[in-house]
Amino acid sequence: MTNCTRIPGFILQGFSVIPELQTISATIFLFIYIFSLLGNISIITAVTLDSHLHTPMYFFLKHLSFTDLCSTSTTLPRALFAALTGSKLISLPACAAQLFVFIFCAATECFLITSMAYDRCLAIYQPLTYGTTMTHQLCCALVGVAWVSGLLYSSFHTANTFTLSFCGPVVEHFFCDIPPLFQLSCTDPHKHEAVGFVIGGCVIMSCFVLTVLSYIQIVITVFRIKSTQGRQKAFSTCSSHLITVILFYGTGSSAYMRPANVYSPLQGRLAAIFYSILTPTLNPVVYSMRNKDMKAALRKLYIRGPRCCSESWEER
Template identity: 45%
Template sequence: MANSTMVPEFLLMGFAEMLEVRVLHALLFLLLYLATLLGNLLIITATTLDQNLHMPMYFFLRNMSILDMCYISVTVPNACVNSLTDNRAISLAGCAAQIFLVIYCAYVEFLFLTIMARDRYVAICQPLQYPVIMNHQFCVWTTLVSLLSGIIYAGVHTGNTFRLSFCQSNVVRQFFCDIPSLLSLSCSDTFSNELLILIFTMGIGGGCFIFIAMSYLRIFSTVIKFSTRERGKAFSTCVPHLLVLSVFLGSGSCVYLRPSGASDTVLDMLLSVFYTIVPPFLNPIIYSLRNKQVKEAVRKVMSRKFYSGKL
């Protein structure tokens, strides 16, 4: 990295130059961050303490909540500090770590969403076989495969990015380090990097998306035969899942599949919010806090903490 990179550090961009706007941006991001941590922490606590929620669906919800807390912590705290201090410098090692962690969390998040679509398909279309198919061993192994393969995936993209030479401007047109912004700064040939991103995105992302789409097509074809009440319950579970997936995949694809020379700074920064901040913030609300069992478990946890504090 030292031999191929000529710039000593990178400078991240902010959403505004005025102090008042920077403070407002930092407060907004901080509120979203704290709300995300609180919501996901409640889900983790409730699904861990309540024995009735020791089921495959809540196992994946708990894992995704842990992942979401890590995911949003990679970008938002640093962005808040940069906005308040107006010190936007980030070291090469810090930039590489941020790229690795963002790609890792996004990759694992997408695999978790895919596994959860499979879980919903089996629960609705094959309810009698659900305990057999979605057994504990399957849940543990799919989680481990997602976590370990994410290390390889993120490592390949991060290493492939930092083998390039950065001898032009060191201003990253993002509020965090990401690959498309760095490719536009490189004075090396980035064709192989863009081709690798395209192949992996179309291969892994496209494959998972097709799997999820097929699962939901089968779910919807089965749900149509249900009664009105059961149909509404199934739709209320599946439609939000599709909504989060569409926002996450659509915004990420727009940023990563766009040619590096055709990037729009403001648009890319806004789109990046939708795949790095919005999903971790919405997941606890959509997947868990609208669920009666989870709400009851959270209520028990909150009341237990209240009475223990009172005592």
């Protein structure tokens, strides 16, 4: 069998195996990508310029939007270009780089979501000491750990995937992802897959458990609040983040927590559309629609212009 690493690269199948659907899909995803860019850039700009949003929660949100921006920009532009021009070939280094950056962004987002859950837990469970506990130094440390951990996690999975020998150039996907690449392995990928499951399970499940524990504490604390208004305010603050958690873990687990031998290209594409396109696109919508401060900042940004926001920043 031919080792695919000796030929120019891979051939990405695209959004669909039906040629007629490629252009339609590309048009739809182009609008989604533009919407994702505008949404995430708006969140980053609003948080940066509006002094009212210079709090730990929005500090984490800004980094989350940046990872979403990088994630969609890693996969969609190349897929859109291939669908519109018919140029489906991607070199081996470009494929490895695409996988590395995508996993890096996804893992970093996982750690950021955990940090955001911890931040909300402290804000509700210990409101009196929250300001002295969640300092700017701690926020920077948590974000730094998220980026470094994402880098290490992605380095492992990229090396674990591309040390395999590949027999076929056609990747049944619209970007280089782990499950479809495992399917192209000439040798039995079970050892690589098992190691990936163990490392991924330990890291991701640890983040998931910490996030769940934080929200259990939040729910217990909220139900102890006697004031109905205070209870509604606490739920309103956390509901947007909880929706993000459900979208992130729900769609991602459906793709990566299954063996390669039962991988379905159609199901893989559909799952990837959710966790690599729709979830990063919906995050800005969720946070802006469920948050009065964010809606006010975005209204100020687009109606009164960035100059007003920058003046607010200078006054601070």
